[in-house]
Amino acid sequence: MTDDVDDETITLAHGAGTGRTTELIEETVLPHLASNGQESVGLEALDDGAVHDVGDRAIVTTTDSHVVSPRSFPGGDLGRLAVAGTVNDLAVMGATDPLSLTCSLVVEEGTPLSEVESVLESMAATCEEAECAITTGDTKVMGSGEIDGIVVNTTGVAIIPDGEHVPDAGLSTGDKLILSGPVGDHGIALLAEREGFDLEGDLESDVAPINGLVAAALEAGTVTAMKDPTRGGFATAVNEMVRKADVGATVDETAIPVGDTVASSGELLGIDPLDVANEGKVLLGVDPEDAEAVLEAIRSHPLGEDAAVVGEVTDDHAGRVVLDTGFGRRYLSEPEGVQLPRIC
Amino acid sequence: MAADQVRATVRIDGVVQGVGFRPFVYRTALDAGVSGYVRNAGGTVDAAFESDRSSVESVLETLRAENPPLSRVDRVDVTWTDPVGTDGFEIRDSSTDGTTDSGSGGGAPVPPDTGICDRCLADVRDPDSLYHSYWATSCVDCGPRFSVVRGVPYDRDRTSMDEFPLCEDCRDRYEEPADRRYHAQAVACANCGPTLRYEADPAASVANGSAAIARAASALADGEIVGLKGTGGTHFVCDATDPDVVDRLRERTGRPTKPFAVMAPDVASVNSFALVDGNERELLEDVRRPIVLLEGDDETTWLDEIAPGLHTVGVALPYAGVHHLLFDHVEEPLVMTSANRPGEPMVTSATDLWERLGDVVDGALVHDRTIVNRCDDSVVRTVDGKRRFLRRSRGWTPMALPAVDDADEGPAVLALGPERDVTVAVADGDRVVPSQHVGDVDGPDGLAFLEEAVDRLTALTGIEPDVVACDLHPEFTTTEWARRYAENGDENLLRVQHHHAHAAALCAEHDLERTVAIVADGTGYGPDGTIWGGEVLDVTPADFERVGGLEQFSLPGGRAAIREPARILASLLADEERIDERLLATDVAETPTEAAVVRQEAERGVNTPTTTSAGRYLDAVSALLDVCGRRRYEGEPAMRLEAAAHDGSPRSIDLEFTSRNGQRTLDVRALVTDLAAMTEEYPQADVAATAQEALARGLGRIAVETAHERDLETVGFTGGIAYNDAITAAIRRHVTEAGLSFATPVDAPAGDGGVSYGQAIVARARGGRGRNR
Numbered sequence A: 001m002t003d004d005v006d007d008e009t010i011t012l013a014h015g016a017g018t019g020r021t022t023e024l025i026e027e028t029v030l031p032h033l034a035s036n037g038q039e040s041v042g043l044e045a046l047d048d049g050a051v052h053d054v055g056d057r058a059i060v061t062t063t064d065s066h067v068v069s070p071r072s073f074p075g076g077d078l079g080r081l082a083v084a085g086t087v088n089d090l091a092v093m094g095a096t097d098p099l100s101l102t103c104s105l106v107v108e109e110g111t112p113l114s115e116v117e118s119v120l121e122s123m124a125a126t127c128e129e130a131e132c133a134i135t136t137g138d139t140k141v142m143g144s145g146e147i148d149g150i151v152v153n154t155t156g157v158a159i160i161p162d163g164e165h166v167p168d169a170g171l172s173t174g175d176k177l178i179l180s181g182p183v184g185d186h187g188i189a190l191l192a193e194r195e196g197f198d199l200e201g202d203l204e205s206d207v208a209p210i211n212g213l214v215a216a217a218l219e220a221g222t223v224t225a226m227k228d229p230t231r232g233g234f235a236t237a238v239n240e241m242v243r244k245a246d247v248g249a250t251v252d253e254t255a256i257p258v259g260d261t262v263a264s265s266g267e268l269l270g271i272d273p274l275d276v277a278n279e280g281k282v283l284l285g286v287d288p289e290d291a292e293a294v295l296e297a298i299r300s301h302p303l304g305e306d307a308a309v310v311g312e313v314t315d316d317h318a319g320r321v322v323l324d325t326g327f328g329r330r331y332l333s334e335p336e337g338v339q340l341p342r343i344c
Numbered sequence B: 001m002a003a004d005q006v007r008a009t010v011r012i013d014g015v016v017q018g019v020g021f022r023p024f025v026y027r028t029a030l031d032a033g034v035s036g037y038v039r040n041a042g043g044t045v046d047a048a049f050e051s052d053r054s055s056v057e058s059v060l061e062t063l064r065a066e067n068p069p070l071s072r073v074d075r076v077d078v079t080w081t082d083p084v085g086t087d088g089f090e091i092r093d094s095s096t097d098g099t100t101d102s103g104s105g106g107g108a109p110v111p112p113d114t115g116i117c118d119r120c121l122a123d124v125r126d127p128d129s130l131y132h133s134y135w136a137t138s139c140v141d142c143g144p145r146f147s148v149v150r151g152v153p154y155d156r157d158r159t160s161m162d163e164f165p166l167c168e169d170c171r172d173r174y175e176e177p178a179d180r181r182y183h184a185q186a187v188a189c190a191n192c193g194p195t196l197r198y199e200a201d202p203a204a205s206v207a208n209g210s211a212a213i214a215r216a217a218s219a220l221a222d223g224e225i226v227g228l229k230g231t232g233g234t235h236f237v238c239d240a241t242d243p244d245v246v247d248r249l250r251e252r253t254g255r256p257t258k259p260f261a262v263m264a265p266d267v268a269s270v271n272s273f274a275l276v277d278g279n280e281r282e283l284l285e286d287v288r289r290p291i292v293l294l295e296g297d298d299e300t301t302w303l304d305e306i307a308p309g310l311h312t313v314g315v316a317l318p319y320a321g322v323h324h325l326l327f328d329h330v331e332e333p334l335v336m337t338s339a340n341r342p343g344e345p346m347v348t349s350a351t352d353l354w355e356r357l358g359d360v361v362d363g364a365l366v367h368d369r370t371i372v373n374r375c376d377d378s379v380v381r382t383v384d385g386k387r388r389f390l391r392r393s394r395g396w397t398p399m400a401l402p403a404v405d406d407a408d409e410g411p412a413v414l415a416l417g418p419e420r421d422v423t424v425a426v427a428d429g430d431r432v433v434p435s436q437h438v439g440d441v442d443g444p445d446g447l448a449f450l451e452e453a454v455d456r457l458t459a460l461t462g463i464e465p466d467v468v469a470c471d472l473h474p475e476f477t478t479t480e481w482a483r484r485y486a487e488n489g490d491e492n493l494l495r496v497q498h499h500h501a502h503a504a505a506l507c508a509e510h511d512l513e514r515t516v517a518i519v520a521d522g523t524g525y526g527p528d529g530t531i532w533g534g535e536v537l538d539v540t541p542a543d544f545e546r547v548g549g550l551e552q553f554s555l556p557g558g559r560a561a562i563r564e565p566a567r568i569l570a571s572l573l574a575d576e577e578r579i580d581e582r583l584l585a586t587d588v589a590e591t592p593t594e595a596a597v598v599r600q601e602a603e604r605g606v607n608t609p610t611t612t613s614a615g616r617y618l619d620a621v622s623a624l625l626d627v628c629g630r631r632r633y634e635g636e637p638a639m640r641l642e643a644a645a646h647d648g649s650p651r652s653i654d655l656e657f658t659s660r661n662g663q664r665t666l667d668v669r670a671l672v673t674d675l676a677a678m679t680e681e682y683p684q685a686d687v688a689a690t691a692q693e694a695l696a697r698g699l700g701r702i703a704v705e706t707a708h709e710r711d712l713e714t715v716g717f718t719g720g721i722a723y724n725d726a727i728t729a730a731i732r733r734h735v736t737e738a739g740l741s742f743a744t745p746v747d748a749p750a751g752d753g754g755v756s757y758g759q760a761i762v763a764r765a766r767g768g769r770g771r772n773r
């Protein structure tokens, strides 16, 4: 056709954690960066982290660069996000006890020192909460305008018994899908803060390390697959999990916990809480026999009081998630970079 | 043998198979005392006639002039020779001479479903007939076809009638060439055919046959909602004139305002509540019995509950025998609306009816003839004096639509349509065959129906697709399905821009090599990643160039702006007070603070996709004028705006034009600002009419200027907005006054039901070359 989209430059959509991101990774990154074949979970798996077997144990690693605007927001800040993000990526691999975190700070010239300090303070406090420590690091300063404020990269390393990692691709038919708490808090709270929307109520990010909660879940029963529903939200996470396992799922929309303020704000803004980021939640696939025990264990944890079974893995509709809205059934689609109306 | 004896060998092209054509030829030949034979050959009918020249001429004359109701004679080729000497006239069984005995001419070799014919209806009324009071009688001129067929060739064995072996009486008729039931595959009588029953609950049948009909009638009279299994599916039926039961139906089905179709016993009854002109009477009485949108009578108050806020009502006359028999007991018009949950396909069996919709119906009048192919009612409307399809389904499926000339070469195509109001289509050679209405396919039930429709259509037509065509929208289920399908086989994938597909359909129907086309609708994904919908294109079947249209505006809140069109005013108006007032009045915002948030969202460009949609412009005006602030079904705000404009007259208003990369664009913001100012002075109806006229004039002017500049002779108009009578008429006037010809859809739906047809045209024209990804 004429006027084709220019696919040659990176757009913000490539970073939104949605279809475009996958495309960027699969078509541009992976051809260059092949794993060396010595991992049980490598780059190609596009999981939350990598797993390397070493004798009867396995090393789990993960890395994430954190930027957020504004750097401080209701419920958290950049420092808390940088630690929780990496601790959670390890946790959803089944590694709930981090051995080491690294911290690489890239700071823009002109940033007040007090801001850097407050980020570091928050990182320390979050480490304490997650019972982990930053054991190595690096700092760089860039010229004014070369980056926006502060970028924090953290890498996490953990050691677990060989074969005990939990992939995001492990769902099988009959598994229950458990969500550890209400969705949409981080995305909506951050948006409201950034854009200065005067949304009534107490919007707060859920950013928190959830390794303790995940440990309790793993203790209670067989968890087959896990993912933290960050960028792209619950909708993206659940679709990715069923696609990777080549199974289907039905999700009961009315069972998905959503806070009142998030629900009403989402409605006002036209944003579906299922589509936006969370930073303190986990979506688990659980063996049906253990579902109740795992749910109970998660609910006993302070961060999991509102956990719920939200769906079930099926063998029909492979690769798709059917959302039962209470009025009818439709496919739960993944948000693209920009929300695209599809109704005529 | 007398000296003036001749032999005419004849080939007849058109819709001539499976429509009673051979018996018609047989009877004609017998009447004229002519000998020879007739048989089906490929997609045509072959015949030979021997007699004196004038008798043969008279037979040929009859063949050209009269023909069975479902047939259409396109061409009669005659070769004159000396007689070879024949004895009597016979219908040759095509299977005995190696050709297939089936076909509907130019489509799938299976005829469409047709309403019961007058002669069968007379049999039903005739106490001495074998078919007296029998609900499922049919002949070669009428009855179920596509809805009962499993495979080809079209024979009783390959239909769901195979469960009902013919009794001796029926077989006699089936085998008698002079009988109109000769080789009519759905022939049946009360002794051998499908049976009818009434169920008051899923477990038990409480009445059978005529008693079942009487029982259903009494349930309807008692204000109950009855599920009625008919030809291609099941309907919810209730007394249309009883607002209480209609309201109950709305509540139970979760359709608060969606218009319900109505069935009335005859035209006289229709006349009592709707306006029927000559053209519309013809549409109502068409043997295929579509639902016809008519202007409702202002005085008839029960219509307010049937079609809230609209000036039209969809009406059909009885088409199945069971409908006629039901109206023997019922005087009032009945609601006759598809039995399904919103967004799901209509149910086709008693089991599904009770299982899925048991909370809606109080009883069910059902039969045991399996509906193999679900086929919803077709819906038509007179727009600017011409018939337009809102839905082309029962009665027309699986007939073909025109292909582009000289496109015989090239790949066989499967086209999947967009995501809502979907049909699929297959194409090869000189035929494009669209499926029945499939509907919304954004859920598992809709997609399953789509897959079924694809399987059936490819099997019936024998088309094995080389190329699969789909929309450009990245999130459509059909796009994803097409990607998977293309990966599974060797097929290529072609993604066709939505409005190009709409316009290409127009090219094919009017045999246009190139034209200017106005394509106006709600949503179509543009190659630039924005949402198009008010476009002027310079288009060929293979390609298009966007030359202008509406100026871009935004949809604050994304999909929410479609549900709640007042949000769009935050993008179109600069008047904060007015915007907030509208947001509050339409319950988008509960407080002024909330209203401010929606405005800020628009200002800051958060969650606000960019669009040029004409549908969204009309929606926004609808919200501005307090006509409709909440969309509860597809097209509601724009349809209600059309209703509001119906009694108004457009006021003169100056249009402003802008430019976008050298393209002419209509300044929608200036227009909506002017319309807002008009509301102080003029009645709602006039402002609504002005809004429509301004859109028509703006797009019309851009199209006409483009046509003049580029030396093109035709301007076309299509897309969902082409269902709007006033807008279509206004565009037509602009175009014809400028000395150009005007083209609108003929047999293809103007809305998204016509998109698969257009996609197939594009794919055929491009020979499969396109975006393969």
Ligand SMILES: [Fe+3]
Pocket (backbone or CB within 6 Å): A344, B498, B502, B521, B522, B523, B524, B719, B720, B751, B752
């Ligand atoms: Fe369209």
Ligand SMILES: [Mg+2]
Pocket (backbone or CB within 6 Å): A048, A089, A228, A230
């Ligand atoms: Mg992650």
Ligand SMILES: [Zn+2]
Pocket (backbone or CB within 6 Å): B116, B117, B118, B119, B120, B121, B137, B138, B139, B140, B141, B142, B143
């Ligand atoms: Zn008949």
Ligand SMILES: [Zn+2]
Pocket (backbone or CB within 6 Å): B166, B167, B168, B169, B170, B171, B188, B189, B190, B191, B192, B193
């Ligand atoms: Zn019989």
